[in-house]
Amino acid sequence: MDNQLLKSVIAMSLSGAGCGLAGVFIYMMGIPFIGVAIAHASMAGAIWAQALGLDPKIAAFIASLFPTAMSGNNAGRQSASVNINMSVIFSLFTGIAFMGAGILPGGALRASGYLWGSVLLADYHDVAVLAGVFIIISAAVIIFYEQISAVLFNREIAASTGVNDSLVYRGILVMCGAVAAVNLSVIGGLMLYSLVIIPPVAAARFSRGLKNFLLMSAFAGAISAAAGTIIAFGFNLPVSATVVLSNCAFFGISLLFPGAGD
């Protein structure tokens, strides 16, 4: 394996694994729109930050927190209202991102970089950041497993057993934001969401217990991303697009197998 391929496979596997974890959160909270809103907010942050000479990853992460903050603590704990709010916030950030693409010097080029992403431009520093975020999230899940599990099951019930559900809920969204921010330049804002949502959808039918679900989803994300990257290099195809299609193929194949039953 040449160096470029090896680096890309490692980077994409880490992307896939991190998105697979974030995907479980978003899937189980029933708030897919927050995933989309977070991806676009990060993109807006990254585009504007570069023009202002700031670090795009940090700006993307900070911007990713806006949808979370704007969703409030969702005291009513209703996913439907979150999805509606998020579709408005998503529109706002898409506007901000493309405004930046249109008026900033070099904005269009940068925007297309964040829209499509490019693992080829990733260096080992980026790989380290991807790995770092994955490790931090895994550690948080291990340490706060019971609280996270209760909130993902039902916030009202979690609260009744003494879990600070608003805090845990926000913490989960911050983790999703971190995943979006570090994956933006690698996979691109447009395809990030596919990488987030398909692994848990594929894994859901096979998993019993949350631990199992998280592991399977991260594994599904990593494997299909690695496979997509290798295929893209082999046939000289765009990596992100190949990875997304490989994800979808993975999901399609998973349907051929019987699920874990009830």
Added chain:
Amino acid sequence: MDECIDCAHVNVKLNKTPVLKDINLKISRGEFVCVAGRSGSGKTTLLRTLLGFNKIDSGTVKVAGCDVSGGETAALRKRTGYLPQSIEGNYSISPFTARDVINMGAKGEKARLAVEELKIGDILSRRFSTLSGGEKQKVLLAMALSRRPGVILLDEPNLNLDMVSYADFISLVETTHKAHGQTIVLVTHLTDRLPEACKRVIVMGSGAITRDCGRDEFMKTAGATVG
């Protein structure tokens, strides 16, 4: 008196709309009380207020020795068990098994005893999302019981249940009440099927308590007051 629940002049607003108006309510330790009233009358809001989930605008709420209106909720959580009116079904395929859900209440011996008491040992490894309405309610009740609460608040547990499953569920609640003497507040509009153990009925209307009487007195005039 040994009051387990004590509300005095309680007012609660949700989104600036007054929803509970001057609620005064005392429930003794070990009492089994049913709360009836039309939909929208404030029954769920009352339970959630007792649990400290709603901001209390004025008045005092004390539950199981905790000053809820004073923000004493950590101890309150240990002493109360709650079954919400509906648990949102956004996880069509959810990985949680019945056992996972019960363990959110407690693990080990406490969980085992609750499972034994409700006789649900055979469904523990099934996914919660694939259980019937009645089985789900039993699992949630086991989760609540495993924490050994002194107070149990049940919000319309009949909603997704047929009459036979509801009767089965209520008889389990009565059995546990007999065995452990918890204070039970059951919200239900099925006032023609009050559990035997329930000796007092509270009727709510437009955010206020419109009636608070003994079971027998209630039964005499039930049709006229709730509907």
